[in-house]
Amino acid sequence: MTRKVDLRRFTGFQAITWACLFMLYAPLIVVMVYSFNDSNSITIWGGLSLRWYGDVFWGPEAEKFKVAALNSIVIAVSAAVVSTAIATSAATALLRAGRFRGKSLSFVLVNMPLMVPEIVTAVASLIFFSAIGFTAGYLTILVAHIVFCIPFAYLPIAARMQSIEDVYEHAAQDLYASKWQAFRLILLPLMAPGIISGFLLAFIISLDDFIITNFVKGAGIETLPTAIFGSVKQGIKPNIMAISTLLLLVSVLFVTLSWLVGRKGQKQ
Amino acid sequence: MAGGGISSGGKGSDMYEGLGPRLILPAWAIIGFFLVLPVGLMLIYSFLTKEFRGGVIWEFSLAAYDQFFFDRGLFGDEPPKIEWTYINIFWRSIWQAALATVFCLFIGFPTAWFIATRSGSNRQIWLFLITIPYWVNLLIRTISMKFLIRDNGPLNEFLLWTGLVDSPLHIINTNFAVQLGLFYSYLPFMVLPIYASVERYNFAFSEAAADLYASKWVTLRLIILPIVKPGIIAGCILVFVPSLGAFLAPDLLGGAKNFMIGSLIEEQFKGNAGNWPFGAAISMILLSMVMVVLTLYARAQSKEEASR
Amino acid sequence: MTSETPIAVDIQDATKKYGSFTALRDVSLRIRDNEFFTLLGPSGCGKTTLLRTIAGFETLTEGAIKLFGEDIADLPPNKRPVNTVFQQYALFPHMDVTRNVMFGLQMLGQSEPEARKRAGEVLELVQLSAFADRLPSQMSGGQQQRVALARALAPNPKVLLLDEPLSALDLKLRQAVRLELQQIQQETGITFIFVTHDQEEALTMSDRIAVIAGGQVQQVGSTRDIYEEPNNKFVADFIGETNLLDVTVTDLGAGQATCILPGGGTFTCPAADGSHEGAGHLSVRPERMAIVPVDGAVLSGVVTRRIYLGTDMHVEVTLDDSEVMTVRVQNSADTHIPERGDRVGLGMEAAAARLLVD
Amino acid sequence: MTSETPIAVDIQDATKKYGSFTALRDVSLRIRDNEFFTLLGPSGCGKTTLLRTIAGFETLTEGAIKLFGEDIADLPPNKRPVNTVFQQYALFPHMDVTRNVMFGLQMLGQSEPEARKRAGEVLELVQLSAFADRLPSQMSGGQQQRVALARALAPNPKVLLLDEPLSALDLKLRQAVRLELQQIQQETGITFIFVTHDQEEALTMSDRIAVIAGGQVQQVGSTRDIYEEPNNKFVADFIGETNLLDVTVTDLGAGQATCILPGGGTFTCPAADGSHEGAGHLSVRPERMAIVPVDGAVLSGVVTRRIYLGTDMHVEVTLDDSEVMTVRVQNSADTHIPERGDRVGLGMEAAAARLLVD
Amino acid sequence: EGKLSVYHWFEYIPQEVLDKFAAEHGVEVTMDTYDSNEAMLASLKAGKLGSYDVAVPGDYMVEIMAGEGMLDTFEHTELSNFGNIQPQWADVSFDPGRKSSIPYQWGSTGFSVNRDAYSGDINTTSIIFDPPAELKGKINVLDSQGEVLALASMHLGIPQCTTDREQLKALNALLQGVKGDWASFGSDIAKDVLVSGDASAGMIYNGFSAKARSEGANIEYAFPKEGFVVWMDNVVLLKDAPNRDNAIKFMNFLLEPENIAAITNYAQYTAGIEGVDQFLTDEVKTAPELNPPSDQPGQFVMACDQAVQEVYDTIWTNLKK
Numbered sequence A: 001m002t003r004k005v006d007l008r009r010f011t012g013f014q015a016i017t018w019a020c021l022f023m024l025y026a027p028l029i030v031v032m033v034y035s036f037n038d039s040n041s042i043t044i045w046g047g048l049s050l051r052w053y054g055d056v057f058w059g060p061e062a063e064k065f066k067v068a069a070l071n072s073i074v075i076a077v078s079a080a081v082v083s084t085a086i087a088t089s090a091a092t093a094l095l096r097a098g099r100f101r102g103k104s105l106s107f108v109l110v111n112m113p114l115m116v117p118e119i120v121t122a123v124a125s126l127i128f129f130s131a132i133g134f135t136a137g138y139l140t141i142l143v144a145h146i147v148f149c150i151p152f153a154y155l156p157i158a159a160r161m162q163s164i165e166d167v168y169e170h171a172a173q174d175l176y177a178s179k180w181q182a183f184r185l186i187l188l189p190l191m192a193p194g195i196i197s198g199f200l201l202a203f204i205i206s207l208d209d210f211i212i213t214n215f216v217k218g219a220g221i222e223t224l225p226t227a228i229f230g231s232v233k234q235g236i237k238p239n240i241m242a243i244s245t246l247l248l249l250v251s252v253l254f255v256t257l258s259w260l261v262g263r264k265g266q267k268q
Numbered sequence B: 001m002a003g004g005g006i007s008s009g010g011k012g013s014d015m016y017e018g019l020g021p022r023l024i025l026p027a028w029a030i031i032g033f034f035l036v037l038p039v040g041l042m043l044i045y046s047f048l049t050k051e052f053r054g055g056v057i058w059e060f061s062l063a064a065y066d067q068f069f070f071d072r073g074l075f076g077d078e079p080p081k082i083e084w085t086y087i088n089i090f091w092r093s094i095w096q097a098a099l100a101t102v103f104c105l106f107i108g109f110p111t112a113w114f115i116a117t118r119s120g121s122n123r124q125i126w127l128f129l130i131t132i133p134y135w136v137n138l139l140i141r142t143i144s145m146k147f148l149i150r151d152n153g154p155l156n157e158f159l160l161w162t163g164l165v166d167s168p169l170h171i172i173n174t175n176f177a178v179q180l181g182l183f184y185s186y187l188p189f190m191v192l193p194i195y196a197s198v199e200r201y202n203f204a205f206s207e208a209a210a211d212l213y214a215s216k217w218v219t220l221r222l223i224i225l226p227i228v229k230p231g232i233i234a235g236c237i238l239v240f241v242p243s244l245g246a247f248l249a250p251d252l253l254g255g256a257k258n259f260m261i262g263s264l265i266e267e268q269f270k271g272n273a274g275n276w277p278f279g280a281a282i283s284m285i286l287l288s289m290v291m292v293v294l295t296l297y298a299r300a301q302s303k304e305e306a307s308r
Numbered sequence C, D: 001m002t003s004e005t006p007i008a009v010d011i012q013d014a015t016k017k018y019g020s021f022t023a024l025r026d027v028s029l030r031i032r033d034n035e036f037f038t039l040l041g042p043s044g045c046g047k048t049t050l051l052r053t054i055a056g057f058e059t060l061t062e063g064a065i066k067l068f069g070e071d072i073a074d075l076p077p078n079k080r081p082v083n084t085v086f087q088q089y090a091l092f093p094h095m096d097v098t099r100n101v102m103f104g105l106q107m108l109g110q111s112e113p114e115a116r117k118r119a120g121e122v123l124e125l126v127q128l129s130a131f132a133d134r135l136p137s138q139m140s141g142g143q144q145q146r147v148a149l150a151r152a153l154a155p156n157p158k159v160l161l162l163d164e165p166l167s168a169l170d171l172k173l174r175q176a177v178r179l180e181l182q183q184i185q186q187e188t189g190i191t192f193i194f195v196t197h198d199q200e201e202a203l204t205m206s207d208r209i210a211v212i213a214g215g216q217v218q219q220v221g222s223t224r225d226i227y228e229e230p231n232n233k234f235v236a237d238f239i240g241e242t243n244l245l246d247v248t249v250t251d252l253g254a255g256q257a258t259c260i261l262p263g264g265g266t267f268t269c270p271a272a273d274g275s276h277e278g279a280g281h282l283s284v285r286p287e288r289m290a291i292v293p294v295d296g297a298v299l300s301g302v303v304t305r306r307i308y309l310g311t312d313m314h315v316e317v318t319l320d321d322s323e324v325m326t327v328r329v330q331n332s333a334d335t336h337i338p339e340r341g342d343r344v345g346l347g348m349e350a351a352a353a354r355l356l357v358d
Numbered sequence E: 001e002g003k004l005s006v007y008h009w010f011e012y013i014p015q016e017v018l019d020k021f022a023a024e025h026g027v028e029v030t031m032d033t034y035d036s037n038e039a040m041l042a043s044l045k046a047g048k049l050g051s052y053d054v055a056v057p058g059d060y061m062v063e064i065m066a067g068e069g070m071l072d073t074f075e076h077t078e079l080s081n082f083g084n085i086q087p088q089w090a091d092v093s094f095d096p097g098r099k100s101s102i103p104y105q106w107g108s109t110g111f112s113v114n115r116d117a118y119s120g121d122i123n124t125t126s127i128i129f130d131p132p133a134e135l136k137g138k139i140n141v142l143d144s145q146g147e148v149l150a151l152a153s154m155h156l157g158i159p160q161c162t163t164d165r166e167q168l169k170a171l172n173a174l175l176q177g178v179k180g181d182w183a184s185f186g187s188d189i190a191k192d193v194l195v196s197g198d199a200s201a202g203m204i205y206n207g208f209s210a211k212a213r214s215e216g217a218n219i220e221y222a223f224p225k226e227g228f229v230v231w232m233d234n235v236v237l238l239k240d241a242p243n244r245d246n247a248i249k250f251m252n253f254l255l256e257p258e259n260i261a262a263i264t265n266y267a268q269y270t271a272g273i274e275g276v277d278q279f280l281t282d283e284v285k286t287a288p289e290l291n292p293p294s295d296q297p298g299q300f301v302m303a304c305d306q307a308v309q310e311v312y313d314t315i316w317t318n319l320k321k
C-alpha cells in the first residue's frame, strides 16, 4: 500500500547517528588493533602478537599498573559508595522533606562540583589541603573523589525519586510503618535502579578522573589514570594499548552486567 | 544522568518533613568543607601578594586582577592599557567551548532523537553503544584520538590508501583537533539529557502539528525544539562548562601551543610562571562566568516553570 | 443505624488553611459506626484534604478529630487505627499481592505465618486467592482495586477511608465494583468513609452523604434527603439535574410557602430551612415535571429541543420569559412526546418542588 | 440529511493489522457531509486506529479511504483537509492560545494578521476571547478542550475528527461541553467524526452512530435505531443497560418471532436480522419493563434489591429461576414502588422487547 | 624496612635499578614524575614538600631550591661513596661544597633534525628560531621556559638574564615572530614526535635524542655554533624528608659506578662518577649525541633575579597566548 508516514523519522538522523558511532569507536578500534602489534614501536606494524598482553602482566611496569589498578578500584568503590549514600540522603531531603531553610542553596551546593571547572577544583583542593595540613595521600584522593561524584550519583537518583510518587510511602505509613520503615521497606527498593545507576556513574567518574587526582594525590600513590598518564605522555607504547583494550573489555562486561541488572529492575 | 539536573526538582513532597536539614547535612558537610572552603580560599588568594617562584604573601593586593585587565608593557612600567592577552585566551576558550558545544549539539541531537525513537530494547542497545566508549579512560580516549589523527597515523594512511587525499591531512595540533577532542570527551553529556527529554516528548504534539498542515522539518523547528529545549539547554551546559576548563584535549591534541583557560591556570601553579594569586584570580573569573551562565539559565528555567 | 449508634469519627469545627487559602472551613461531621458515609463534592472542594486529616497526613489548623471519642490530634498516621484505599491504589510495586496485604499486619507486629494466614482470608473475601503471587503490574485495574481494598482491610481498621477508589475504572467495571464494595462493608461492619465527585456513585452506595463545596459542608443526610430535600441551590444543582425557577415568596409558613411563578401563577410548596420571603428559587427535578395540556397549567412554553437518552427523552421547554425548563420523559410506548415547536403546558406536584436558599 | 447528501468520508473494506494482530477488519462506513457521526465501542476496539487512518497517521493494510470521492491514500497528514481534536488536546505548551489557534492557518500560508484575525473569530465562537494570551497550562481542562477545538476548527477543515475529547472532563463540565460541541457542529456545518466509549455521550450528541467491537462494525444507525433496535447481543448490552432473557424461539416470521420465556409463558416480539429458531436472547430495557400484579404477568419474582438513583429507582427482581431482572421506575409521587421481599409480576410491551443474535 | 619516596623526571631511571635498591636495602620505593624543573618546584611549594625524600632538579633549580630553603643538608661522611664523584663535579657553583646534592647525570639540550626532511647544515640555532622552509610547521619545542629562553638568547647573541631592555624586547620579538613556525610545545613528547614523524625537528635533550634515534628515527642531534644548553641534574635531599635515612642510602647507592652506569645506559646521558666506563655499553660510549665537538660552547641555564624573571614570564605567556 502507501508509504507509512512516520513523524518520528527525520532523513539523515540515522546517518548522523552512525557517523557519531564511527567517530566514537574509530580511535578505540585502532587501539585494539595496535595492541596486537608485534613491534616495539607503534608506528611500524610488525605482525600479530600477544606479547604486549604478556607485558601487561609480567613486564617491567606490570607491578606499577597492578598497584595503580588496585588503588583505582578501591578508591572508586569507596567514593561511589559514600557519594551514593550522601546523594540518596540529599535527594530525599530535596525531594521528599517539604520546605526547609536553605533548600535552594542546598540544591546549588549539591550540583556545585559539576559547575566548578575541574582545574579550579583541583588547584583549590591542593592549596586548601596543604593549608590545613591535610597531608596528601590516599585520603585526599578519596575525599576529593567523593565530592565530585556526589552530583553524578545525585542525578539518576533524583530522577528516579521524582518519578516515584510519595503515595507509596504514605500507604506504608497508613499501614502502620514508621517513617524509617517506609523509607527502608518501600522507597529504597523502589529506588534501586536509580541508586544502581547513580553508583555506577559515580564509580566510572571516579575511575576516570585524572586532573583532580593528579593534583591532590600523595607522593608515590598512583591511580590508573595517573599511572597511564605518567607512562604515556612521552608517547603511546604498545603495552598501553594492550592495557586499554583490557580495560575496554572489562568495561563492556561491566556495562553489560549493569544493563542486565537495570533491565531486571525495569521489569518490575 | 537524565536532563534537568540543574533545575530544582518539582514542587516537592513532604513525606520526611522536618528531616530535611538532617538529611542534607552530609552533603553540606563534605561539599561545604572540601569544595566551598577551598574555593573560598582561592578567592582570598586572588587578593594576596604573589611570592617569587610560587606561593603567597599575606598582604592585600589587587595585582592579580590588575595583571588580568591591564597591560603595563613588557617591563610593567608603561601607562596601563587594556590587556588583551588574557581576554583573548578567555575568548578563545569560550569560542572553543562554544564550538564544541554546537558541534556536540548538531551531532548529539539527531543521535539522541534517533535513539529515543527506537523501540524499547533497541533503544537500550543504542544507548549502550553510545556510552561504552566512555567507560574507557578519558586519557586513553584522547590519546587514541591523537594516535588516530596524527600525520602518518591510521586515518591518514587510510585516506592515502583510498586515494581520497594525496598528502596527509594535517589535523593534529590544530584547533580542529582540539574540537574533535572536546567533542569526543563530552558528547554523551549532550546526548543523554536530550535523549531524556525526547523520550518524554509526547508525539501527539507532532501529530497535532502534522494535522495542522506543518511539514516534518517545520514541526521540528516550531514544535519539537521548543518543547525539548530544557534537555538541550542542560546538554549544552554540561558540555560547555567542562569544555571551558578543558585541559587534556588542548594539551594533547592541540600541541599545548595556545593557552586555554585550563592550561593558563595550571601554568600559574605548576609551570614556569608560578604566580598563585594570578592563577586564583583567573579561576575566580572563570568560576564567576560559569555562575553567571548558570544563574541566567536557572532564572530562565524557573520563569518557564512558573508560567506552566 | 439510628442516632444512638456510637460515633466513629467526630469532626469538630475543622478548619484547614494552606497559607492564606482555606481548604476546609468549620467542618463538623459525626460519622456513625458501621456506616457507609460519603463525602461528595466538586473537584477541589476539600474532600481529599478532609480524608487526609483523618488519616493523619495533614494537621488541622483549627478544630479536633475524635475517633470513638478519643482525640487523635497527636497520633501520627502509623498510630491511627484507620486505613486508606488510595485513589491510585498505591500498591507496592515490588511486592506480590500477598506481601502487599501482609505489610500492615507485619508492621503491627504479627509474625510472618500469622500475617500470611490473615492475608489469605482477606484475599478470599475480595475473591483474589488465585492471584496471591502476582505482582500488581500483572493485574487489571479492577483487580488492583481489590488488592488495595484487601490491604486496607487486613489489619481490621476501625475506619476505612476510600479516596475516589473507582475513578480509574471504566464504566461497566465501576458499576460492578460498587456492588462489591457495598457488600464488603456490610459483611465486615467497618465504617467506610468514601470520597467521590460522582453523584450517581454517591447515591447508589451510601447510607449518608455529606455534600461539600468550597471547603464547607453544604448538607448532610441520607441519599433521599439530599436528592429530594436539598438545603440550597448548590446541592440541588450538584446532585442531579434540576430546574430552577426564580420566584417571589409571599407566604412563608411552617415548612411551607406560596410563590409567585414567572408566568404569574401561584404555587404552594415545601420550603427549606432559612427560606425567607421575597425573591427565591424554586427547584423541580426534570423527572418531577410533566407535560400537560396548556390550559390550566401553571407554566407553559414551546418545545425547543429534544434529547434522546435511550432510557429517557429530555424535552427542553422554553418558557415565555425565555427560561429553559427540562422535562424528563421516560421512553415507553405509552408516553406521548411532543415535537419540537409544540406549545405545551408544564405541571409539577407540590411535593416535588422545593423552595431554596442561594 | 438524507442519503442523497454527499458522502464526506467513504471507508471501504478497511483492514489494519499490527503484525499478526488485526485492529480493524473489513470496516466499511459512509459518513455523510455535515453529519455528526460517532464511533462508539469499548476500549481497544479500534476506534482510535480508524480515526488515525482517516487523519493519515496510520496506513491501512487493506481497503481505501475516500474524502469527498477522492482517494487520499497517498496524502500525508499535513496535506489532508481534515483536522483532529486530540484526546489529551496536544496543545502546544510553549505557545499561547492565539498562537496555537493560528498555527494551522500559518502553515497554510496565511499572513500573521490574517491568521490572527481568524483566530480571534474562532476563539469568539468557543467563547475564549478573554483567554487569548494564556498558555495552555494556565487553563482548566474544559478551557483547554475548547482551545483544541478552536485550533482544529480554524483552518475550516472539511472533516473534523474528535478522539474522546470529553473523557478528561468532569461530569458537569462534560455535560456542558457536549451541548456546545453540538451547537458548533450545527453552526459550522463541518462533518464531525466523534469517538467515544461512553454510550450516553454517543446517544446525546450524534446524528448517527457506528458501534464497533473487536475491530469490526457491529451496527450503524441513528441513535434511536441503535438503542431500540440493536442488531445483536453485544450492541444491546453495550448501549445502556438491558435485561437479557434466555428464550426458545419457536415461530420466526418476517421481523417477528414467538418465544418461550423461562417461566414458560410465550411472548411475541420483533426479531433482529439473522435471528433463527431455537435458543435465543430476548432483550428488554429496564425502563421498558413495568411492575405489574403477579396475576397474569408473563414473568414474576421477588424484589431483592432497590437502588435509589435520584431520578429513578432501580428495582432488582429475582425470577424464580434466579435470573435477575432490573426494572427502572421513575421517581415521581404517583409511582408505587414495591418493598424488598415483595413478590411482583413483570410486564413488558411487545414493541420494547427484541430478539437478538449472539 | 621502610620506604623511600622519589620525585623524579619522567623516563629517567629504569625500573630495574629501583628494584635493585629496594631489594638490597629492603626498602619500598615509590616514585612520581615531573616534566620540568619548574613543575617540580611548584608542586613542592604547593604542599608536597614533606612527602618526598629526594628529587632530581637541574643545576639552576638546585640553587633556587636551596635559596627557598627546600633542601636538607648532609655530611659527606654519611655517604661512603662520596669520593666517587668526579673532581669537576665535586664542588659546584649551584651547590657550593655539595652540601645537599650529588650528581645524577649531565647532558645538553639542543635539537635534532630529521635527515629525511632536511639535509642542509643543522649546526645552527636558526633551525629553531629561523627555520628553513622544509621544517616550518614541523617543529616541537620543549615546554620549558628556562631552556627555550636560554637557547633563544644564544641565538641572538645576548647574555642570559639580561637586564637590557632592548635585548629583552628583541628576545620577545624573536619568539613572537617564530611562533607560527612551531607545531607544538612539549618536553615529555619530545622523543615521540620525532619517532612518529609528527615533527621533523625538535628541541630535545641529547640522551633523549639518542633514544629516539635507536627507536628508528633518522635524526641527527645538532651542536649549534651559537651555543647550546648544558645541564647537570642532581639528586637532592629534600627538607622534611619522611625517610631521610633511606634517602641517604639511595644517594649512596647512586654513587656506586655500576648503579649509575645502568642509568646512563638507560637514559643515555653522562654520569659524573669515576669508574663508570667499564659498565657502559658501546652504544652509549660511541653515541654522537654524547660526544660533542670539543670546541663547541655549552652554557648552563642561569637563575634570573625576580625583575628579569618577571619579564621572562611575560615573554613566555606572550608566546603561548
Ligand SMILES: Nc1ncnc2c1ncn2[C@@H]1O[C@H](COP(=O)(O)OP(=O)(O)OP(=O)(O)O)[C@@H](O)[C@H]1O
Residues within 6 Å of the ligand: C018, C021, C023, C041, C042, C043, C044, C045, C046, C047, C048, C049, C050, C197
Ligand atoms: N499542599 C497544598 N498546598 C496548597 N493548597 C492545597 C494543598 N493541597 C490541597 N490544596 C488546595 O486545597 C483545595 C482542596 O484540595 P483537595 O485535594 O482536598 O480537593 P478534592 O476535593 O479532593 O478535589 P479532587 O476531587 O480534585 O480530588 C484545592 O483547592 C487545592 O488546590
Ligand SMILES: Nc1ncnc2c1ncn2[C@@H]1O[C@H](COP(=O)(O)OP(=O)(O)OP(=O)(O)O)[C@@H](O)[C@H]1O
Residues within 6 Å of the ligand: D018, D021, D023, D041, D042, D043, D044, D045, D046, D047, D048, D049, D050, D197
Ligand atoms: N502500534 C500498535 N501496535 C500494535 N497494536 C496496536 C498499535 N496501536 C493499537 N494497537 C492495538 O489495536 C487495538 C485498537 O487500538 P485503538 O487504540 O484503536 O483502540 P481504541 O478503540 O481507541 O481504544 P480506547 O478506547 O482505549 O482508546 C488495541 O488492541 C491496541 O492494543
Ligand SMILES: NCCCCN
Residues within 6 Å of the ligand: E009, E010, E011, E012, E058, E205, E208, E231, E233
Ligand atoms: N628525560 C629527562 C631529561 C632531563 C633533562 N634535564
Ligand SMILES: [Mg+2]
Residues within 6 Å of the ligand: C047, C048, C049
Ligand atoms: Mg481529591
Ligand SMILES: [Mg+2]
Residues within 6 Å of the ligand: D047, D048, D049, D163
Ligand atoms: Mg482510543
